[in-house]
Amino acid sequence: MKLIAMEFSSKIMKALLLWISFFQVLFIVSTVSGERSDTRLLLTRNAVSRERHSEEYCAMYDICGAREDGKVLNCPFGSPSVKPDDLLSQKIQSLCPTITGNVCCSEAQFDTLRSQVQQAIPFLVGCPACLRNFLNLFCELTCSPHQSTFINVTTTAKVKGNLTVSGIDFYASDAFGEGLYESCKDVKFGTMNTRALNFIGAGAQNFTEWYAFIGRRAPA
Template sequence: MVLKKRKNYFHFVLCRKRHSEDYCSMSGICGTRSDGKVVNCPYGSPAVKPDALLSSKIQSLCPTITGNVCCTEAQFDTLRTQVQQAIPFLVGCPACLRNFFNLFCELTCSPNQSLFINVTSVDNFGGNLTVGGIDYFVTDAFGEGLYESCKEMMQDVPQNRNGVRLSAVQGYMTNFYRKYGSYVARHPIMVLLSSLAVVLLLCLGLIRFKVETRPEKVLDLDPRASICLGK
């Protein structure tokens, strides 16, 4: 790899690219874009054996990844945060959700990453060299399998909405709770704080809470009623 500095940016000439098993196309996180998304380092390196903590974390989300990996702990934490955003939309189809997880687990942590990922360009963020462009190589069989596992869920949605399987009320409730669940998953802190605010607002009534011990005031007895009763 040869670096040539031209007008405050780096131009890369990739003299040699290695594509083999147990080898990574990217390694670690080297920068953050203006939209807050992190970008990986464009350095190829051998896959490494994770420590016990990272290995257990990877297994919890990516059970197909074993042995050496091509992701650091920071990369895996970023992966887990990103894929969790898709859970509210895919939770209705476990097969689609599992295949979705497996795809991004392989792209991020697979020890054979260099066999299906090729870094085509690099960028410079604050003096740090980061991945700019990537080519992904996915077989037709894999792409078709992923599509087939998710298409049935997408076909069920209009059937439910049109009342073929659900009544109008059930369809409305399904759509409402699907949107509500998506909102809660995206803004958990806001939902918790708003719920707490409502409870505190209702508790303001306790400020004027009093215990009344005079029955005549509670019953609001009319004095004329006592006369009629001969009292």
């Protein structure tokens, strides 16, 4: 088992398309080809504006609402990546050591990320490489300063008058998905000697099945 590099790009010839609504999500897994355009139109609460796809630019930033069950929803407005204060930077580094400098997550978003991934850590802690790869996936999704190069906000919804993210396209290479799965597929959970993926992946036999399980929309 080994650590694998994150491979996100705005130009991916063979990519994994995941439709995500920030952790309480539905992943639609398919293979797409061709290049993403550098810009696209995004309907905002005030008007139609151009959404940038470039490094040091965010596809979404901060929290603009919550579902009835309390699960938070991101704001759908693109913005330049932000320099965190020293305390937040240290917090991010403690969980996401590959992310340095500017970020695309507020403190509230990072705290939500940390709370969410804590639920999976006990199942994967037996393999440091698997755990690191798993954390890298969600760290990059949430806080990467280059977020807009691999995320499109596709659907939004109004919650108590605020526009929130309800769906995104997330582009990652097949190589990353396969590497993540390979690093975790044989990890056993505690003294039960049972595959960890039986608990956090419904017994997935490949990376597309695992992503499909992770991405099931939680009931409201």
